[in-house]
Amino acid sequence: MEPLAKVFGGRLRALRKASGMTQEELGRAAAIDYKHISGLERGANVPSFEAIERLAKALKVDYYELFLPARIDVGREEQVVRVxxxxxxxxxxxxxxxxxxxxxxxIRTHEADRKGAAIS
Structure with a gap:
């Protein structure tokens, strides 16, 4: 199992990039030094509860989302959905x-519409 600090860091990086923010922008929005953000993303630094709260607010996500794995292993999606x-x-x-x-x-309708638009 991957260490929690690494899981947190990977998820933080993924959420930050998905929001289109740089480490500096996230740092300003969360009032956390961008060098500390870098350490968090690498799993080298461990955040306080206060930092988690500020990061979640800056990224506009719920706190727990910062602890989800950055991705589900390919091939496991169907298994996860079945569970x-x-x-x-x-x-x-x-x-x-x-x-x-x-x-x-x-979701199925949207995916079908999207595939149909890509073919057109």
């Missing part, structure tokens, strides 16, 4: 299941 579906079927209310089915249908 989630089983958990939903076991614990979710009928309304939640209908909501999830609607969201999945919308």
């Amino acid at each position: 989630l579906v089983r958990e939903l079927e076991r614990q979710a209310s009928p309304g939640t299941l209908r909501f999830v089915a609607t969201v999945l249908g919308a």
Whole structure:
């Protein structure tokens, strides 16, 4: 298992890049020195709870998102989805299941529309 500081750092880097921010811009937005941001992204520095709060706010994400793996291993996506579906079927209310089915249908429609636009 990868050390938590590395997981955090990789996720921080991915979220920062996805937001289009440099380390300096994130540092200014979170009131954290950009050199410390660099250390966090490498897993060399460990953030305080206060720093986590400021980073999440600056990146406009929930705190827990900073601890998610940067990516799911290729080939495991389907396995992860199956586990989630089983958990939903076991614990979710009928309304939640209908909501999830609607969201999945919308995603499929969007993907089909996107593929159709790329072919045109």
